[in-house]
Amino acid sequence: MRLKTLEISGFKSFADKTRIDFLPGMTGIVGPNGSGKSNISEAVRWVLGEQSAKSLRGSKMPDVIFAGSADRHPLNRAAVSITLDNSDHYLKSDYTELTISRLLYRSGDSEYQLNGQSCRLKDITELLMDSGMGQDSFSIISQGRVEAIFNSKPEDRRNIIEEVAGVYKYRKHKEKAQRELDDTMAYLHRVEDIIAELEGRVEPLEEQSNLAQDYLDQQQKFALLDRTQLVRQLHTEMAQKQTADTQVVAKQTQVAAHQAAAQEQAATVQALKQQQTELLAQKDALQEKLVTATQQVEHSQGQVNLSGEQQRHQDEQRQQLQAQLTMLSQQLTTNQTDLAAVQAESDQLATTMKDAQGAIRQLTAATDPQVVTDLRQQLEDQRTAYFDQKQQVANWRNQRQYRQQDQQRLQQQGQRVAQQLTQLQATAQSAQTAVTEIQAKATAHKAQLNEAEQALDAEAGQYQQHQKQYQALQHNWQAALEVYQRAQTKVANQQASSAEYGGFYQGVRAILKQRQHFRGLLGAVSELLDVPQRYTTAVEYALGGQLQQVVVDDETTAKAAVGYLRDHRAGRATFLPLSTVRGRQIDRQTLQLLHSMTGYLGVGSELLTINDQAQVILQYLLGTTIFAANLDTAVAISQRIHHRYRVVSLAGDVVSASGAITGGQSKQSHSSVLRQQQELQQLQASIATMQQQLTDQETKIKAQRAALQASEQRSQALQATINELQPQCRQLDDQLANAQTTLEQANRRVKAAELEIQQAHAGETDEQADQLAEQIVQGEAQITETEAAVKTLQAKIKQVTTAQAQQQSELTAKQTWLAGAKERQQQQRATVKQLQADIAAAQRDQATATAKLAELDRQQALTPADAQAQLAQAQADRQTIEQKLATTNEQLTTVNDDLAAAETANQRTSGLLQLANDELQQAQVSQTQLAALIDQQQNQLSEKYQLNLAAAEKDISDLPADDLAVQLKLLKRGLDEIGTVNLNAIDEYREVKERYDFLTQQRDDLLTAKAQLMTTMTELDGQVKTRFKASFDQIAAKFTATFRHMFGGGTAELVLTDPDDLLTTGIDIMAQPPGKKFQNMGLLSGGERALTAITLLFAILQVQPVPFCILDEVEAALDPANVTRFARYIHQFQDQTQFIVITHRKETMVQADILYGVTMQESGVSKMVAVDLDHEETRTEGK
Template sequence: MRISSIQLDGFKSFRAETTLTFPKSITAIVGPNGSGKSNVADAFRWVLGEQSLKAVRSEDQTDVIFGGSAKQHKLSRAAVTIRFLRDENDNKGNIDSPEIEIRRKIYINGESSYELQKRSARLLDIQLFLAERNVGERNYAVIGQGQIDEVLRRSPADRMDFFYEATGVKKYQIKLHKARLKLSSSRERISQTNALLKELGPRKSYLEKQAGEYARRKNIMDDLSKKYRIYYRGLLFEFDAELARKHHDLQQLEKEFKKAETSALNLESEIERATSDFSHGEKDARIMSEISRLSCERDLARESLREVQHSARERLLGEGKFDIAFLRRRAQELEELLTAIRKESYELEASITQITARFVAGEKEISKIAQTILGLKNHQTFSKLVVIEKLEEIVEFTDSARVKKELREFIEQLRRDDIASSISEREELYREQKAAHDEVRIELKVLEEKRGMITVGERRSRSEYEDVKLKLQKSEFGVTEQLLKDVELVISERKIELAEIDAGIKKYEDERRELTREMDSGRLKLVELQKSYRGAEEQKSHVSDLLQAVKIDIVRIETKREEAVREMVEKVGEALAETISNTKDTIQNPNDLRALKADLRRLEHDAALIGEVPEDVLAEYKEVKERFDFLTAQSSDLDSAVASLEKISLELEREIKTQFAEKFHNLNLAFGAYINELFSGGNGELSEITIQKENDEGNIVERDGVEITAHPPGKKIKHTGALSGGERSLVAVALLCAIISSNPPPFVILDEIDAALDEANSKRLADIIQKLSARTQFIIITHNRTTMEVADSLYGVTMDDDGVSRLVSVSLEGYE
């Protein structure tokens, strides 16, 4: 791998973007002091990961940004990009591009970043990349004036890092460092994991127990839920079946009650009709009145006929002369008869008025009794409703079903008996008043008929009286033949009338006998109907009692069912309760239901013993268990990782020790050879030593170190501190050349390391560099003409009065 170019953008004095390409093995960068040529060396150090501000000659990390000048304003960022051409046999890492690019940027706010192949990278990634290719981020990758001399001045222990890098074991040390960091991190994580496991263990055990209890309770509750569904379905089915039976009984009883009620109403109607049949008494009174009237008329007609015959006979015996005295006497008798009729008529009118008042009063009494009976019947129905209402109120305030039932039956019986007794008494009174009223009606009818007869008799007597008076008047002027004819006509009419009256009397007497027979039969029928009516009422009352009992049973069963539904809702929830209520299951054997109820009580007891377990315990247990299992697996993985890292660390330590020993041996040989070459004789040696030192805790610890000895020709010097400045410079150059030759890096940047050498030694160093350039790329910042002569290409750095460095490139190929 070799450097193909470096690009500076705003870095120190290189304000503008400046690119240096390195096509050959040796490139020299020259320029006067203060031109900024050493800033190129700083750019190499900085982009390769140098973290020391002193190494890049800065006091603050942002000092590498162009700070401005009198003619140029300052910048806000700086960037350096270095590009490498990858060797064909470089298969390290996962980079397959022929050109590799590393970029480092920094902003004025201090924010910085690295990029590897234009991707964000860490410093450790950059260091490992370089170490794998035998390039260190400092020490001998970029070597400045006096830097090797500084190594000579260090103590043996402090030189170890330099020689680790010089021998190429730095990459193993980085890997070992990373392995140890991981090992330390893994052990810390193991400690944390074990602490968490120790903390989670009791919680996991507790939750595991709780989860077990929850599972047991869930199984019990699932069993309960299943059996609740079966139990309540069966229980509700029993209630529904019993309610269906009761409703069927209720319907049957209602039919029976309606039938009994209809029968009672029909019998009541028949009784009313039978009772109304006693209006035949009116017919009988009318018949009797007609008979009486006709009898009176017959008597009057007979009397009239006798009188007419007698009068006619007397008149005929008196030679056709009318007996005026008789007529006068007859007129007087008729006048007296009219007076008697009028008196009887007045008395009859008074009796009719009195009986009519009694009749009206009787009707009012009957109406009042009928209203009372109707009210009592209505009260009977109302009382039953009130009793049910009161009974339901009592049910709400008592817990004893037996007391509820007894109170209900007792109050109902009292109300029913009292009202039934009152109705029976009123109906009996109604029948008595009705009979008395009928008698008054008949009596009134008879009097009316009698009044009619008297009126008729009065009219006839008055007519006869008027006729007699007329005849008397006519008799005074003599009897005519026409009068005789009239008398005969009257006699004939009286006879016809008498015959008609006799026929009418006979007809009415026949009707009266038939009516009497019908009334006797009607009375017997009425007695039977009243007996049947009382039986129908008793049956209706009995059925009503049974109806009330069935309704009470229905209320009781519905109450129990509602209690069962409420209990079911509490047990299984409203949604499931609704599903159960709509499901029609049955349990054939009631004993199964009792056994199921016993199972439910046992399961409820078991659930109560377990108690309530939070529903989220499973989720928490699952979470804790997953966490515990994860940590257990993680602990196991970490144990495996620790074992693996410990193994890797041991292998890396062995590899470092083996590599260092081998490379250090070769380095020692090369160092001795270059001492001899540069000093034209003499010898030098690198030796590994162990140093014991007391640490801060007062303990003795051992540390490795490297001792450097050099013996110029003719001198015996124990340590490098006794060498002169020129001799120490040559020892430093010899050490540098030994490192490069024994462990050739892909490139080396030398920053004025030849400044202290004379021309002869400069010539020797130039020759060595030219030989080493076969395997290592050299970029040399120098003032030395001899060094410039071996360069393949040359960059000149200048700076104008604006404080900005600029480049001039010259190719020296072909020049001698």
């Protein structure tokens, strides 16, 4: 496993695409300060999943994208890829080569790729897990990490050991267990709270149950006597209604006779009025003709006087008009000549401007800056290709050198290994015999263990399935319980608000709170009404504030309540006494019409119900209110019944009897006392459903708990069997593992020796080196061609730039002339417009004068003789009209006398008809009231007892009327004294007791789960302690040995600050360099501290080797001698670890197998330089 290549593009200072090839051994990356060396290690950390911008020396993640320089624009994307050689399948993947890529865009979008396929960060993390190559592992060690070792507190330093020990997953498991424990404790507290609540409810519920039974007994007796009273009242009212029906028929006959007489007299009056109207119209017409004739006489007399003077005036006017026409003709000719000249000049100027615009367009196209831009882009592309070719040739040179070195090394190794191969083969054969013998012994034991383990696995699967189902049921029960508790709380709040009459007006609330002091007070209208959900909105808007009116038995109670409000200044309220309020209803003919209309739902008093005693209040409030489906049908119904009654839609739109329409919707939700009462009822109903659901879930949980316990017992029995077999199998496995380890080591050595021999033979002839030599020659030829293309493009850019400057000067001159021409063209257009206006005005004046002249020719003055004839005719016409007017006046006087007599007779008959109608209306009101009273009481029978009259008559009491009234009064008083009772107390008591028992069992289960989680956490802590202690001991031993080697003597130790608490103990580093005393690391010099920290990192790499390690200037603080010792020590790890060392120390560079240099030839842009160690040539590589 090794790092093969790193590709960087747009990451920090690496603006251009850069590729670095890494070979086995030690690779050095060098360069001056600020050249971007450390950006390479940060690129590797970033591509491996680093999420902290601060650790990458930035404030936010887009800061890693190239931000631009003095000569370059910022880039929009950063991309880094690393390629890993996984031919030994060190990483758990089927691929022998893995490429991990990460891309970030300035917009914030990012992408991860694995072998070119998009993937998640989680996929990368899982691939690298436990491989030692994560972004926080020891694969990347910076100078800051070295400083953190000797600057951090002992408690923080333990994280280094924990990372090696691999206790992260155990800590995660413990955190998960802690979260589960917290959830369990939360559930436990909740269940205990509910149990405490239920314990306080059991006793009161038992008392309520007994009280409810007493209430039901008295209510049954009261219902029998109440039905009896209703039946007797119905019989009396039906007899009274028959009498009222007879009276109505007699009154209707009398009204019909008076109506016939009145209609005959009305016809006579109408005929006389028609004749009177005609005569008045005739009189008005004659009077108008008389006025006209008089005016004509006066006009004719004036014509006689003026006929001579008019002739002279017309002659003078004709001469003036002819002179005006001559002048206008001359002016029109002059304007037309000027207009033709100006238009010709304008046409010539437009042609010249068009030619100039064409020339400007050609010059604009010729000076297009895009031409130069395209040429410069081609030049940049050629430069890029030049650098790519240079880098490729340098890579080929390095590869050829490596191939030659490998050939020499392999030949020497082949000769040495061939001598060892025979001895290694004999050792492998002996190890194979031992493995075969142990495997035969272990097979019999494992067969029995496998059978038991398979049975246990199957049972474990069943147990997990039962446990998941149990947890799911328990979770659902907890969720349902929370919903139930919230609903109970909401009901309690609303009940409390209802008890305080929240939502009622101040005065109404004050009276309702004192209702026990007013025996005749039945309650507010909203309390007495029973409104189906469908009609809630309609009723709210139809009644509005009437919902808060208070119903009382009579005026006395109303006056007492008003007095209370006045005395206590408690507000105002409206009272509806049953003794005085009268119901209202729609006439039968209108009802028949309504039933035939689409969208009609019914009358409000029929759709709703109310307390039996307050039935008349419902008739009063909604007896004439019609309910419709929507506003359109409401308007249609109102128009059909001629706006006689109020109509309300289901959405609350109101069409009043006056025709006014009220509707709309406010922004705030509307919540009346009626809606609050309905919400409370709905909540109470839903609570009952929730209680049943909780009971069902508790039953399922009990059954699942029993299945879980049975599965656990079976698992325990199988586990006991396995515990007996496992020690025997482990002993045989240990023996087999030791034997196999010996065999594998022997086989690996044999294969390694054979492979080295094969490589030595294969290296004798290497065709690839020859191919690389040919590629180098071809690459250098391509570089020469690219350099020539760059020079050609530079010359062409200079030529195009010079030509465009000349064309730009000519373009400016053309544009200046064109601007002046446009201004002259606008002036000419203004002149043409003014001349055209003058010509039009002259033509209009000419037409007007011609028309006036023609009119004078048509008109001729009257002669004096004609004027005298007209006067005589007008006087004769006026006399005829005066005679006709006198005749019409005489006829009109006669008709007026006849009309007065007819109207007097009609008024007498109308008085008799009105009297008869009043008597009929009184009889009909009595009839309607009795019918409504009968319907009301029949409805009471139906609603209260679900009986009709015939059925009610079969089950009534035979008590006399007086005794019946007394018994009803006594029973009513007894029920009132009992007050409100909980009729569901018996069932509720049983349900509460069952829930109490169930929750007690739940509490016991939660306590058991708590104990199990505590045990799990203790076991995890034990695992952390064991692994931490084992890793600490290994690293401490390696640290002591490595310290002596790195310092050339002395000693050092890792010391636990609290050995008794391995979960939190810190780690101190004690060191004694040669010639100094044994002391804490913090007391050493800066260089000694740095070397000690590096020593600790080397000790960790010995305990937990990694495939590759990037060291970023970790030796910066060391003196030259220690740097040399540090660099040489790295070679001891080269067989197991590939090192990439970022440094600026010469002592480290000398030990590197290959060097890469980082330079900034262009300000702010880093480039790579490959150093050929054999020829000491430095070549700049391309992007």
